[in-house]
Amino acid sequence: MAIDPGFCAPGLDRADALRSDPDGLRAAMMRPGARLLRMSGLDPDIGEDGGLSWGSLAEADPEGDLLLLGLDDGAPRFAHVGHVLAQGQPIPLLWQALAVLPERDAAIYASARSLVDWHARHLFCARCGGDTRIEKAGWSRRCTQCSAEHFPRTDPVVIMLAEHEGRVLLGRQPQFPPRRLSALAGFVEPGETVEGAVARELYEEAGIRVHDIRYIKSQPWPFPSSLMIGCFAQAENDVLTIDTTELEDAQWINAAGVRAAMAGEDAAPFIAPPRLAIAHHLLEHWLETRG
């Protein structure tokens, strides 16, 4: 695959050791090269060069906290964590802005967005209801009452292409734009393997049994905190029983149809998922590697 899905580029040096080093962290904040990621709520501010916009740490609201995103060639990079629930623009509008961000900037923003959002939603302890405070430079919170430590969550989601005799299974959710089809997906449940989740979701949503489940690649998806785990699977047959509470439609599409959709042809049987999404890259990978 020539280009990765969105948010996959190597971002900052995460500088884990600095997170638990209060003196080092204070020194990092004093460094002349320290910068604050400018955000409007959860949305990125875009600079004149078309990349993320960075300001001085003095721009941060003194009522909030600073979160260490990491080091950029040794220079500390921070984001501001507020105490009110941050809002962002509707996701489809945001995607348009993110699609033109440099890949590395998009990856840095993905980390920042997930963390800023997580902090705003975890001001209170899930165990006792006490106030929590930021720790480890923004990579955990601790309860002021019961001392429980809470970590930013990442929610694993399987997203997969089932294949049967030269065709792949694609579906559409009711909120998709007209004619869009994409890979089926679902959250991994507690106690479940990635393979188990792929098999269960394909059976629940489309009624098909699969084998030979293979991991292909993953993608952070910061809306709010998913990790998309891209897989292929072989279907035992092509008889679909669609769960209409999850999917509006599901179809088997052959390689010519996928190729036409990926090329954006008017006569294509569907509109491909956007390049930002891992589903686009799974389809590209399927076209490149199918026997």
Ligand SMILES: [Zn+2]
């Ligand atoms: Zn507590």
